[in-house]
Amino acid sequence: MTDRTITIDVGTDLFGANEEAAAQNAELFNQYGIRTVDIMGSVGTGKTQLIETLCEDLHDKYQILMVAGDLATTIDADRVASHGVDTVQINTGTACHLDARMLRVALNDIELSKYQLVFIENVGNLICPAGYSLGVDKKIVVVSVTEGPYMVKKHPLTIKRADLVVINKIDLAEALEFDIGALETDVREVDANIPVFRVSSKTGEGIDALVEALGL
Amino acid sequence: MTDRTITIDVGTDLFGANEEAAAQNAELFNQYGIRTVDIMGSVGTGKTQLIETLCEDLHDKYQILMVAGDLATTIDADRVASHGVDTVQINTGTACHLDARMLRVALNDIELSKYQLVFIENVGNLICPAGYSLGVDKKIVVVSVTEGPYMVKKHPLTIKRADLVVINKIDLAEALEFDIGALETDVREVDANIPVFRVSSKTGEGIDALVEALGL
Numbered sequence: 250m251t252d253r254t255i256t257i258d259v260g261t262d263l264f265g266a267n268e269e270a271a272a273q274n275a276e277l278f279n280q281y282g283i284r285t286v287d288i289m290g291s292v293g294t295g296k297t298q299l300i301e302t303l304c305e306d307l308h309d310k311y312q313i314l315m316v317a318g319d320l321a322t323t324i325d326a327d328r329v330a331s332h333g334v335d336t337v338q339i340n341t342g343t344a345c346h347l348d349a350r351m352l353r354v355a356l357n358d359i360e361l362s363k364y365q366l367v368f369i370e371n372v373g374n375l376i377c378p379a380g381y382s383l384g385v386d387k388k389i390v391v392v393s394v395t396e397g398p399y400m401v402k403k404h405p406l407t408i409k410r411a412d413l414v415v416i417n418k419i420d421l422a423e424a425l426e427f428d429i430g431a432l433e434t435d436v437r438e439v440d441a442n443i444p445v446f447r448v449s450s451k452t453g454e455g456i457d458a459l460v461e462a463l464g465l
Numbered sequence: 466m467t468d469r470t471i472t473i474d475v476g477t478d479l480f481g482a483n484e485e486a487a488a489q490n491a492e493l494f495n496q497y498g499i500r501t502v503d504i505m506g507s508v509g510t511g512k513t514q515l516i517e518t519l520c521e522d523l524h525d526k527y528q529i530l531m532v533a534g535d536l537a538t539t540i541d542a543d544r545v546a547s548h549g550v551d552t553v554q555i556n557t558g559t560a561c562h563l564d565a566r567m568l569r570v571a572l573n574d575i576e577l578s579k580y581q582l583v584f585i586e587n588v589g590n591l592i593c594p595a596g597y598s599l600g601v602d603k604k605i606v607v608v609s610v611t612e613g614p615y616m617v618k619k620h621p622l623t624i625k626r627a628d629l630v631v632i633n634k635i636d637l638a639e640a641l642e643f644d645i646g647a648l649e650t651d652v653r654e655v656d657a658n659i660p661v662f663r664v665s666s667k668t669g670e671g672i673d674a675l676v677e678a679l680g681l
Contacts, residue, residue: 291507291508291509291590292507292591292612292613292615292616292619292620293507293611293612293613293615293616295613319619320592320619320620320622321618321619321620321621322615322618322619324615324618324619343592343596343622345561345590345592345593372592373591373619374507374561374590374591374592374593375508375589375590376536376559376561376588376590376593377561377590377592377593380559395509395611395612395641396508396509396611397508397509397511399508399509399538399540400508400509402537402538402540403508403535403536403537403538403540403589404508404536404537405537406536406559421640421641424637424640424641425611425637425640
């Protein structure tokens with residue numbers, strides 16, 4: 250038993266302006282008929298590899314743009330660009346999330362009529378990206394069997410804000426003695442109806458079902 | 466090659482007030498002769514298990530208090546409390562870090578004269594905790610071989626703000642085909658002089674050297 254628990258109340262006024270900008274982004278994407286997916290998740294959960302796998306599957310069907318959010322480096326965007334996909338990097342410096350206005354700035358000089366599908370890789374953590382809508386069709390949260398057993402229990406808000414959960418790196422579950430069923434139960438306790446997909450971006454297992462669920 | 470890179474400049478005015486509060490905390494700890502360690506790191510890197518292992522090693526020598534920061538739940542504090550260590554939980558709601566004022570509030574009703582050593586487990590991500598001093602003696606960053614190869618390259622500021630790096634879960638390196646040497650090189654590129662410790666909190670490997678480096 251913990252001796253003492255203190256709860257800090259953080260204001261949410263900041264989020265109003267972001268919601269407006271997100272609505273404008275949504276309108277812009279809609280105007281060009283662009284499908285959009287925001288991919289959230291902690292560092293090392295395989296968000297980039299998931300996008301690479303999805304791009305390999307889908308680049309014959311759609312013209313794809315990838316937007317990569319990171320504090321520093323263009324590692325992720327460069328990995329996806331190596332598959333022949335156009336990319337835009339947003340380096341946030343010290344900010345732990347993308348927001349709708351950053352996305353708008355990043356899209357300013359992009360010829361959007363060229364694209365039919367945009368993947369956005371959010372900054373790598375399970376907390377901040379959940380608070381900021383970007384104006385996308387679908388928000389995916391990627392959790393990985395490498396993260397230990399508590400990432401869902403500790404981040405209920407991120408699950409609530411997502412449309413779909415991907416449990417990634419299932420090929421490593423056995424070596425790590427990870428209980429995927431228990432993790433799915435944790436997800437269901439937060440949101441009884443959210444779709445959950447068991448995926449290995451490395452082996453391709455589960456990718457087809459995910460693509461179908463995304464309507465792509 | 467990435468087609469386009471945008472860098473977002475985030476203001477740092479917020480940090481001034483925190484630095485003042487951190488200095489007050491440092492003075493308070495100093496007054497009671499309490500040693501303090503802040504442990505930063507992403508979710509699932511084994512921060513709690515590291516604290517549990519350190520407490521097992523040190524609870525005969527010091528009266529220990531553990532302060533646990535998390536958005537929700539008291540999972541980590543409860544784990545440490547099960548070793549007979551006093552704990553305080555700070556639930557931050559949506560905030561991705563502890564700051565110096567939260568820590569002060571949490572310590573308000575604590576009889577500090579009872580303690581000689583305080584471990585603070587920061588909120589689980591590699592980004593936000595780096596920006597906020599708490600007024601501690603040592604800041605440790607824990608990275609894990611389960612996080613993929615880029616967590617250091619992508620978070621240079623967190624390494625710069627730390628006094629010491631722990632590479633945790635080295636017992637899993639072989640199964641995950643993880644190159645620990647390459648990770649150490651990444652750390653050295655950010656800070657040539659920062660001490661790096663290879664540790665397994667599970668097996669206890671490397672813990673003695675870490676305790677010595679912390680002067681405990």
